[in-house]
Amino acid sequence: MTNIKTVDRKDVFSESFLLRSKTAENLYFGYAKDMPVIDYHNHLEPDVISKNQNFRSPTAIWLDGDHYKWRAMRNFGIEEKFISGDASDQEKFRKWTEVVPYTLRNPLFHWTHMELNNPFGIKEYLSLKNIDSVYHKMNDNLQMPGFLPQSIITNFNVETLCTTDDPADNLQYHKTIKNSSFTTRVLPTFRPDSYINIINTENYLRQIKKLEKVSEINIKSTSDLLEALYSRIQYFHENGARISDHGLEYFPDTKKWSTALENEFKEFLTGNKKSFSDPEALSGHLLKELCKMYAEKNWVQQFHIGATRNNNTIMLNTIGTNAGYDAISEQYFAQRMSMMFDELNTAGKLTQTIVYNLNPSFNEVLATLVGNFNEAGIKSKIQLGAAWWFLDQMEGMKKQINTLSNIGLISTFIGMLTDSRSLLSFSRHDYFRRLLCDIFGSEMEAGLLPDDEQWVGSIIQDICFNNTKNYFRF
Structure with a gap:
């Protein structure tokens, strides 16, 4: 019998995410995790890396130009002004948050929450219930030196x-x-x-x-x-x-x-x-x-x-x-x-x-x-x-x-x-x-x-x- 782990269904962000056996954990933590x-x-923009300035908002770092997220929002029937249009950053973020709970089984569900976890340290499912706290925590972090473009790159080794x-x-x-x-x-x-x-x-x-x-x-x-x-x-x-x-x-x-x-x-x-x-x-x-x-x-x-x-x-x-x-x-x-x-x-x-x-x-x-x-x-x-x-x-x-x-x-x-x-x-x-x-x-x-x-x-x-x-x- 293989040593398959039982994972807490509420803890998608556990250290053992995607690792369904003890051997997989040993390989990941012992050999893969810390490799550069x-x-x-x-398609990163070299001027953003070079200028190394604070992002204006969570929308700027997370949603601007992300056609993966844009497609999901269109599938959900979101009006284009909240996707690529002239809506405010907070309005766009709210519309994306409205879609996130419905991305189950789409890779965006995993990516979204991995990106919230690292580097922002947010370990909860994103939804309209917690949108304000998540947005403000992301926004506050983005004003700190540790969240400048070069610092984020360094964070990911x-x-x-x-x-x-x-x-x-x-x-x-x-x-x-x-x-x-x-x-x-x-x-x-x-x-x-x-x-x-x-x-x-x-x-x-x-x-x-x-x-x-x-x-x-x-x-x-x-x-x-x-x-x-x-x-x-x-x-x-x-x-x-x-x-x-x-x-x-x-x-x-x-x-x-x-x-x-x-x-x-x-x-x-x-x-x-x-x-x-x-x-x-x-x-x-x-x-x-x-x-x-x-x-x-x-x-x-x-x-x-x-x-x-x-x-x-x-x-x-x-x-x-x-x-x-x-x-x-x-x-x-x-x-x-x-x-x-x-x-x-x-x-x-x-x-x-x-x-x-x-x-x-x-x-x-x-x-x-x-x-x-x-x-x-x-x-x-x-x-x-x-x-x-x-x-x-x-x-x-x-x-x-x-x-x-x-x-x-x-x-x-x-x-x-x-x-x-x-x-x-x-x-x-x-x-x-x-x-x-x-x-x-x-x-x-x-x-x-x-x-x-x-x-x-x-x-x-x-x-x-x-x-x-x-x-x-x-």
């Missing part, structure tokens, strides 16, 4: 974090942070989506002008564009960047580019054509060439695949992008990705790569694909990335962990990241670590894994921290 955090992909940055960014805030007394390493990540994906012609040409200005290169062809992007890769590298990232709704065909399309693109850039006929071909061509540049710099490249974005045109025009109107895509992309990886690998230009999959029906497909391009001396050179976005929840993480365990090596996995715009989301590392220890602990007690706490504990520590540190070589 490397959050190698997030973050050793390194990597923001997501436009190639045209001057990285001034990263420079300021580097030259300050802040001990957490804050590094930029090169995200060139706006320059290789034509979604809106006007916006695309505006981005090209911005890149021209910062690179001091007149962009009249794809060669000029790639030269300008390479100059920014150099600049990012000089300022600590070692990672690139691409958000792709589908994986483009990297073999479609032609001389005719090159000539058309030149006409498009000069304004002689109002649109470009084959944005996918352009994206594929530029992506492959950028991958070669990343390999030259020995960077790690990331591909986020499987989202269909901005599905609600009315709300896109009203609020803009990243507002909670995205979904999982059903487009198949693995074969194209494999072909590009093979071409780069044959040319000696395939750098370390992380592939994040948003469509769970492709988990096994991608787990087998990434295993085709390993290299001596690098553990799992091509990684099946952590469950993300809609899959960043208990079942999604379990599926990703189990798929990687069955088809690859979970022991070489580089672990969790937040992929978030909120400083409070670092609690997701703890959530992942608890879940990981519960999975291993349960299988140890069932006789499926060795009853050797030190052996398994060392694997847990590798997944939580050591593999990540070795993989990125920061």
